[in-house]
Amino acid sequence: MNRFNPVLPVDEYLVETNVLFYLNDALTQLLEHKEEYTQFGVIRYFAEYFSSVKNSNHVLFREYNYIKATPHNRASFIKVFWRCFRQIGRSGDVLSMQEYSSVLQLLCPDFPVELVQSAARIVLMDDAVDYLMSFADFLYAFQLQFYYQEFLASVLAIYQDLLFGKSPNTVIVPTSIAVEQLSLLATEENSTQELQEGVEASMLAECINGLCDRFKHSHPSRTCMLDVLEQSPKATYYSFLMGLAKQDAINTDIGALPNKSDVLVDPEMDQELLKLISQISASPGSTSSGSVPGGLRETQKKASPRRSIHHRRRMEVESDGSTEETDSSES
Amino acid sequence: MAEKRRSGGTSVLPEVKTTKSGSDRLLLSQLGVGELLRGAILKMVEARSDDPIGFLADHFCNLASVSESAGTAGFIDGDQVNGVPSACAQEQQHLNRALWHLRLAHHSQRSAFSNNVLLAYDLLSDAAAATAPHSRPGAAAPEGPPGDGSLAGGGVRGGLYTQTLQCLCSEGGVPAATSAPLLRRLHCQDHEAVPYDIFRQGVLTCAVFSDYIRQAQRLYAEVCCPAEGPASRALCLAVLGTLQEALETSQGPEAQHSPNANAKASPGLEANLKANRYLEASAKISSYKVAQAMARGAHAEGAGGNMDAKEFENAAAELFIARVRVVS
Structure with missing residues (x-):
């Protein structure tokens, strides 16, 4: 126009x-x-x-090749994942990589485990991948890994080359097979070689700058990447990605998720839950609701809408007001 | 036609063509999918929307609601009391659709815009005739310019016409207070039947005016430094002077040879269209002129006080409106 x-x-x-x-x-x-x-x-x-x-609903239940086909599809999938499963985060649950993988496969049946693994490595800084992760941590790492997967694969290749003292200039954009081999290599090398040191951050920054020229639009903003790399003289691949996952500017560029502070806010769902709860308490057949004085529940609801999911769950197992303390310690 | 498109460079069916048998192609042609998509793509390319997916969504939704309401008259207004669409609701629906057509293409895309104006005019005439819409979905082919200005139903009713113009201005981001004087000039009586020429010129004027005001707002933003509060009056007057010059330059020769009342608005409006282009040019090119004015303005500091954005906008609007003749 x-x-x-x-x-x-x-x-x-x-x-x-x-x-x-x-x-x-x-x-x-x-x-x-x-x-x-x-x-x-x-x-x-x-x-x-x-x-x-x-x-953005078009990616629901579609095959992986479709959901990763365009930037819009990728952003849509991230958004859908967040919308569908933020209740996990609100209830304070932490899940393992395997569990996140299963959850993602509910939305996309052939979603590759490798990608979930890579995202988990960002959160866990490449430590044991079977640790538990909070929803928010995983979500932003996942977004970075999924949205910029091709670019990150190239960064990893460059990083490997720098680490083993090869000239990074010889690096060509790797094919997907090469990437898999490299990441395999990375995990193997991890156990044997001491990688905590990483590479010179300035050198990595220089190579990444060159890489951006080849990737046109599909990379995180240069200033963000350079900012992250300026923070310390040495950088490992995963410390770099961890830094990127925390950048609000990159999140805003992708445009699928709110800022991290708002990621669990869901007023619509809260309303639904409030309605549900009032229905439960109103229905004569529900015996559990009778054990909680209506007035008390009312104040709890008002005080903390974010915890309403707990109340629904706990009411089923005969709730009383004392769960309030455990709630706050969890979230 | 569909065949031609498929063999063309922008075929959207490469995969389908190679992997699916002829029966699929037969099905698609039976359903009229080729025509449908061709129409949609043409519209989209014509409009060059920044959000083509949103554009296509709106386009198909619009077509679907048209075809559904044509299929079962009054179906869309099913939520009306007792299911009978009131004339008012139907009129509103026509108005919405007409506005939708008018939004599709910018007025600088002349043929596309004219075509859309014609479609909108037909829609609104139908509304005036208060009969069920007869227009088929995708009836995008122009039926030739209606020279006599009396199409089906005898034209658009004045009330609808005024409403259309109001909507266009407010959608164009022009505050009601600023557009009111213009609308008074273009106003037709509610009971009047507005011929096509007048309608087209009214719509075009409003479109150009919206652009013009946006430009003027931008110009003011250029002139004033937000940190220092409103711009000085002397400075603004200098800029407005430059603006007026631009308007006069572009209007000059054409406006003079249109004494004929019937053809009155046409050349003038074309000129306005041009003026807008001149304005763009002058707003951009003559930064040196603005700099001159600023230098002068700096000397005259304090002489006339300041001018705020609203006042500047009104002054700029006045320059424009003074050049629009009253429709009588």
């Missing part, structure tokens, strides 16, 4: 915006499910398809 921008040629416009990708997918889906999708008319089908792409 803005005619003050230089006008892109049609082809570039279509490529840049990934429109053809979505049209292609819409048609493929239409043909695969023709009975189902044509019953309300094709126009309605396309309207629904593009509306769902617009509001």
